[in-house]
Amino acid sequence: MTTVSHAVWNSSTEGGDRDALYLRRTLRSGQRVDHDGNVVVFGDVHAGAEIVAAGDVLVFGHLRGVVHAGAAGAETARVCAWRLEPVQLRIARMIARSPDRGDEPSVAPEVARIEGGQVVIERADRADDGRVPRG
Amino acid sequence: MGEVIVVTSGKGGVGKTTTTANLGTALAQSGSRVCLVDADIGLRNLDVVLGLENRIVYDLVDVVEGFCRLRQALIRDKRLEGLSLLPAAQTKDKTAVTPEQMKGLTDELRQEFDFILVDSPAGIEQGFKNAIAGADRALIVATPEVASVRDADRIIGLLEAAEIPPARLIVNRLRPQMVRKGDMMSVDDIVDILAIDLIGVVPEDEQIVVTTNRGEPAALIQGSRAGEAYRNIARRIKGEEVPFIDLEETSGFLGRLRRMFGQA
Numbered sequence: 001m002t003t004v005s006h007a008v009w010n011s012s013t014e015g016g017d018r019d020a021l022y023l024r025r026t027l028r029s030g031q032r033v034d035h036d037g038n039v040v041v042f043g044d045v046h047a048g049a050e051i052v053a054a055g056d057v058l059v060f061g062h063l064r065g066v067v068h069a070g071a072a073g074a075e076t077a078r079v080c081a082w083r084l085e086p087v088q089l090r091i092a093r094m095i096a097r098s099p100d101r102g103d104e105p106s107v108a109p110e111v112a113r114i115e116g117g118q119v120v121i122e123r124a125d126r127a128d129d130g131r132v133p134r135g
Numbered sequence: 136m137g138e139v140i141v142v143t144s145g146k147g148g149v150g151k152t153t154t155t156a157n158l159g160t161a162l163a164q165s166g167s168r169v170c171l172v173d174a175d176i177g178l179r180n181l182d183v184v185l186g187l188e189n190r191i192v193y194d195l196v197d198v199v200e201g202f203c204r205l206r207q208a209l210i211r212d213k214r215l216e217g218l219s220l221l222p223a224a225q226t227k228d229k230t231a232v233t234p235e236q237m238k239g240l241t242d243e244l245r246q247e248f249d250f251i252l253v254d255s256p257a258g259i260e261q262g263f264k265n266a267i268a269g270a271d272r273a274l275i276v277a278t279p280e281v282a283s284v285r286d287a288d289r290i291i292g293l294l295e296a297a298e299i300p301p302a303r304l305i306v307n308r309l310r311p312q313m314v315r316k317g318d319m320m321s322v323d324d325i326v327d328i329l330a331i332d333l334i335g336v337v338p339e340d341e342q343i344v345v346t347t348n349r350g351e352p353a354a355l356i357q358g359s360r361a362g363e364a365y366r367n368i369a370r371r372i373k374g375e376e377v378p379f380i381d382l383e384e385t386s387g388f389l390g391r392l393r394r395m396f397g398q399a
């Protein structure tokens with residue numbers, strides 16, 4: 001099931017009929033995307049926006065909102081962004097939040113995943129296992 | 136046919152009413168026929184800021200409910216020929232009007248005025264929905280504070296959902312010294328976060344407080360910095376290219392260079 005609140009797009013016209021929901025727009029504060037599969041955003045996700053996906057979340061833009069990948073429990077889910085600076089990031093049942101005193105700005109594409117029982121973030125071009133999240 | 140522009144912000148107290156009064160004044164000064172609509176029903180202010188409170192007989196709700204004709208409720212400004220005000224009701228609440236009625240009202244005003252500026256209440260509820268109902272475009276007012284910018288972002292999203300064309304941004308109450316010291320968000324920071332076009336920057340200016348209390352918008356006063364900023368925004372609304380006044384004074388070569396290195 002896919003629900004998108006306060007938004008003008010419609011998943012059936014943007015490739016949402018398949019596994020991945022493809023959004024070509026900016027998500028602004030107060031906008032929320034809920035999707036059963038993977039979510040691909042070609043745009044920015046502003047602070048105050050939320051993405052909840054059963055699968056992976058890929059953002060080809062600045063990710064500053066809250067994102068929950070693997071929301072149905074998939075611990076293998078990943079979050080990848082061109083610039084990864086989320087207020088809060090959840091994968092399956094793990095929750096990571098941004099530091100209280102100003103985060104280092106993200107300077108390269110990064111991937112977040114669960115490793116050793118916690119959320120780890122690494123540069124996308126240095127991800128050790130060489131696997132890229134499937135979108 | 137006139138154009139309907141809503142002035143809105145999400146967050147309260149950031150300067151919507153001040154902006155509406157000053158832009159209306161500046162537009163009327165430059166020869167346009169302008170009607171200001173106070174859509175903040177139950178908390179009307181615009182009449183006070185314009186010094187017109189004592190002239191109110193009928194209000195917006197009276198028009199909508201058919202107690203009077205639109206023309207009877209319009210108040211002529213005491214200084215500027217081309218400026219009129221449609222006051223809000225003070226004793227009713229926002230549910231007294233529907234978005235459809237607001238749209239009807241603004242469409243009627245289009246026949247007689249070049250610009251209809253609608254002063255929106257704070258929030259995203261019924262009052263906001265009424266204010267945007269008839270709008271062709273929107274001006275977003277934000278102050279250089281995180282909460283204000285966040286609310287502005289929310290409002291921009293709601294305007295997009297309502298299919299009102301991309302809003303333009305007014306940054307209000309900027310304090311250049313604080314920006315220079317790194318204690319306040321810069322205009323660039325705000326534009327970067329909101330990703331919409333800037334139409335003007337209004338500095339923090341004591342004269343706003345003085346003129347507001349006198350019921351005489353700062354745009355009327357030569358030498359007022361905020362007044363000048365509003366006059367420039369009015370010209371931009373009319374499609375003129377007006378260079379931005381550099382309030383931050385950081386755009387020297389060194390400033391640029393530092394910023395570029397800082398972001399790597």
Ligand SMILES: Nc1ncnc2c1ncn2[C@@H]1O[C@H](COP(=O)(O)OP(=O)(O)OP(=O)(O)O)[C@@H](O)[C@H]1O
Pocket residue numbers: 144146147148149150151152153154175180255256257307308309337338339340341343344347361
């Ligand atoms: N540039 C400025 N410099 C100094 N004071 C300002 C400036 N802009 C607004 N103010 C002051 O800020 C206060 C709030 O302004 P205003 O009433 O226009 O906000 P508003 O957004 O309409 O508020 P509300 O949400 O309650 O309708 C007023 O006292 C006003 O005089």
Ligand SMILES: [Mg+2]
Pocket residue numbers: 151152153175180254255256
């Ligand atoms: Mg107001």
